[in-house]
Amino acid sequence: MEKKTINLNVLTQQYRKKGAALRGFRTIKTLIRNDDEISLSILLRDHKESSIDSIEEVHERNNFDFLIDYYNILEIGLIAGYLPNPLPTKIENDIKFVLDNKLVNRYFTEFYPLHLPQLLLYQVLENSGKQYFEINYSENNSVLFDRFLTLNHNVKNDSDIQQFLWFLDDGWTEGFSIRDLLNVLEDKRIIKYKLSNRSKHPLNSALWGFVKYIQFLNDYSALLLNCEENTILQSAFWHHQSYWFEHIKEKFGSVIKVGINNIRLSINNLNPGELISDKKSFLNAHEEILELKRDSRQLYSIDNIVDYLLNDDFGEPLKIVIDKYSNSIYNKRKPDEEESGVKELAY
Amino acid sequence: MSHTPPIFIKQGKNSTAYLTLNKPKTLVIFVHGFNGNATSTWDEFPSLIRTGNDFANSDIIFYGYDSLKVQANNNAIRFYSFLKFISENTPNKLGYKRESIDNDFTYDNIIIVAHSLGSIIVRRALLNAKLENKNWLDKCRMVLFAPAHRGARILNLLGETMPILERLIAGLGLFAIPVLDDLKPDSLTISNLIFDSQNYINQNQGNFTIAHSVIWANNENVVYNEQFCNDPVPTLIDNKSHSSVCKPKSTYIDPYTAVINAL
Numbered sequence: 298m299e300k301k302t303i304n305l306n307v308l309t310q311q312y313r314k315k316g317a318a319l320r321g322f323r324t325i326k327t328l329i330r331n332d333d334e335i336s337l338s339i340l341l342r343d344h345k346e347s348s349i350d351s352i353e354e355v356h357e358r359n360n361f362d363f364l365i366d367y368y369n370i371l372e373i374g375l376i377a378g379y380l381p382n383p384l385p386t387k388i389e390n391d392i393k394f395v396l397d398n399k400l401v402n403r404y405f406t407e408f409y410p411l412h413l414p415q416l417l418l419y420q421v422l423e424n425s426g427k428q429y430f431e432i433n434y435s436e437n438n439s440v441l442f443d444r445f446l447t448l449n450h451n452v453k454n455d456s457d458i459q460q461f462l463w464f465l466d467d468g469w470t471e472g473f474s475i476r477d478l479l480n481v482l483e484d485k486r487i488i489k490y491k492l493s494n495r496s497k498h499p500l501n502s503a504l505w506g507f508v509k510y511i512q513f514l515n516d517y518s519a520l521l522l523n524c525e526e527n528t529i530l531q532s533a534f535w536h537h538q539s540y541w542f543e544h545i546k547e548k549f550g551s552v553i554k555v556g557i558n559n560i561r562l563s564i565n566n567l568n569p570g571e572l573i574s575d576k577k578s579f580l581n582a583h584e585e586i587l588e589l590k591r592d593s594r595q596l597y598s599i600d601n602i603v604d605y606l607l608n609d610d611f612g613e614p615l616k617i618v619i620d621k622y623s624n625s626i627y628n629k630r631k632p633d634e635e636e637s638g639v640k641e642l643a644y
Numbered sequence: 645m646s647h648t649p650p651i652f653i654k655q656g657k658n659s660t661a662y663l664t665l666n667k668p669k670t671l672v673i674f675v676h677g678f679n680g681n682a683t684s685t686w687d688e689f690p691s692l693i694r695t696g697n698d699f700a701n702s703d704i705i706f707y708g709y710d711s712l713k714v715q716a717n718n719n720a721i722r723f724y725s726f727l728k729f730i731s732e733n734t735p736n737k738l739g740y741k742r743e744s745i746d747n748d749f750t751y752d753n754i755i756i757v758a759h760s761l762g763s764i765i766v767r768r769a770l771l772n773a774k775l776e777n778k779n780w781l782d783k784c785r786m787v788l789f790a791p792a793h794r795g796a797r798i799l800n801l802l803g804e805t806m807p808i809l810e811r812l813i814a815g816l817g818l819f820a821i822p823v824l825d826d827l828k829p830d831s832l833t834i835s836n837l838i839f840d841s842q843n844y845i846n847q848n849q850g851n852f853t854i855a856h857s858v859i860w861a862n863n864e865n866v867v868y869n870e871q872f873c874n875d876p877v878p879t880l881i882d883n884k885s886h887s888s889v890c891k892p893k894s895t896y897i898d899p900y901t902a903v904i905n906a907l
Binding site: 300303304306307308310311379436439440443446447450451454455481501504505508511512515516557560563564567572575576577578579580585586589592593595596598599 | 645648649650651652658660665681683684690691694695713739740798799802807808809810811812813814815816817818819820821824
């Protein structure tokens with residue numbers, strides 16, 4: 298079997314044929330097959346218009362997001378030259394069945410604009426049996442894509458990070474929110490007693506999640522940096538996080554920076570005696586505390602990472618490609634008008 | 645490329661398998677250290693394995709575990725469960741079915757590559773296997789990078805392996821890290837590890853406690869570079885620290901070579 302076909306089979310097995318994505322597909326398939334547009338439009342509504350309150354709905358939408366992520370990954374895999382191009386007909390049919398449904402389409406084009414599934418759908422709709430685009434195979438792209446898969450898996454499957462992101466996205470758990478987490482970072486005495494006896498406390502989990510997520514951002518910025526020579530692939534990686542880096546970038550940047558600043562305040566205002574007697578802290582002497590205070594100056598590097606990732610310029614290369622496809626499809630629906638240069642879509 | 649893309653398996657935390665497209669003979673398992681990560685601890689190992697042919701007949705698993713919240717011996721039990729699973733079941737259960745492998749398949753060799761705290765986890769897991777008389781124990785070989793099996797200098801460990809944010813929050817006492825107690829040179833965890841290993845060696849049943857190879861960093865200031873029972877004389881690597889000694893790059897292939905030599 299050809300190597301790229303094996304890659305596709307393994308990715309499809311992991312990201313589409315099991316777990317949340319499979320559950321999401323089954324739900325969508327049932328609703329589409331039954332022409333149940335009312336249920337589908339309720340499930341895939343804009344949460345800003347009508348909030349998502351029930352746990353069942355949160356889970357259903359989460360399953361659907363995992364399904365969409367499979368299509369994200371397919372598109373990035375195509376750009377990396379990791380997958381057969383064009384995709385096999387069976388996969389294309391699956392893509393059209395889901396993404397070309399008008400209510401599904403509205404979800405990822407209007408309510409929560411995501412460029413990767415849009416591009417994938419355009420390519421499949423435009424396909425005439427040839428390659429979607431020309432690409433020179435590069436072993437380095439495959440290595441970068443492997444790294445991307447690993448980072449994506451780690452962030453998606455870490456319950457602490459998901460708790461933090463839930464708070465970041467205005468979620469509440471057991472009456473706690475992002476505000477409580479930021480307070481913990483600023484002055485641990487405020488609610489430390491609530492954390493002391495419960496490792497599963499949502500604030501404890503979110504605190505770990507915050508720390509791990511910063512590490513993820515660090516790793517992700519390194520990934521982007523390492524593919525500077527392939528700006529389309531770099532842009533695709535960036536778009537995969539565009540919900541955080543683009544759509545809610547103001548809040549995203551602000552929460553991370555306030556969190557970091559609150560830790561600075563905490564360090565500046567700490568009580569050395571209290572800390573030395575605290576069994577949870579590894580600090581045992583005043584000199585060690587002074588060294589930690591000195592080290593806290595390195596926190597500025599995290600601000601730099603956040604600024605780097607929130608740069609909209611990363612998104613442009615892929616948006617240009619999508620615009621060309623979009624124009625091409627628009628022109629085909631208006632045959633009297635001049636066709637746009639489809640050949641330019643190759644990159 | 646002779647391996648599958650990364651396959652994320654259920655066992656451990658973020659454990660990742662690269663399965664050979666040929667019929668495998670050997671299983672190589674990588675086990676990270678304190679505050680490490682299943683794959684990133686090993687830097688370019690995954691890409692070197694994927695792009696080269698040296699591991700064409702080996703399945704590779706980068707095993708992950710929670711090295712901060714969980715005690716060392718608890719992680720050793722989980723790792724032992726994983727070893728049992730992978731040694732007593734067909735690897736087709738890992739998420740990719742290969743026609744060349746049937747249900748009775750077992751590996752000829754199991755190479756376990758561990759860094760730092762990983763050496764404690766691995767040694768205790770193998771001792772558990774000995775307790776339960778597992779016949780696959782004889783197939784196992786250890787390759788240990790900067791092993792912490794004789795203890796670590798805790799402040800240096802935190803300084804070198806923890807990013808600044810984690811170190812500050814841990815310093816503020818906002819979360820506890822129980823494994824730090826296990827890493828002290830006089831800890832019960834380490835004392836018992838040495839005692840149990842030596843005990844089997846004294847009974848001429850301790851071959852499995854002897855590492856195939858041990859690699860120390862010359863710029864080590866985290867773990868205590870001390871002999872462990874009957875281990876071979878370590879290889880000393882110049883210009884490498886505790887964290888960098890296990891990370892191969894195009895300009896530093898010693899870690900890669902050390903693993904190949906154990907195949």
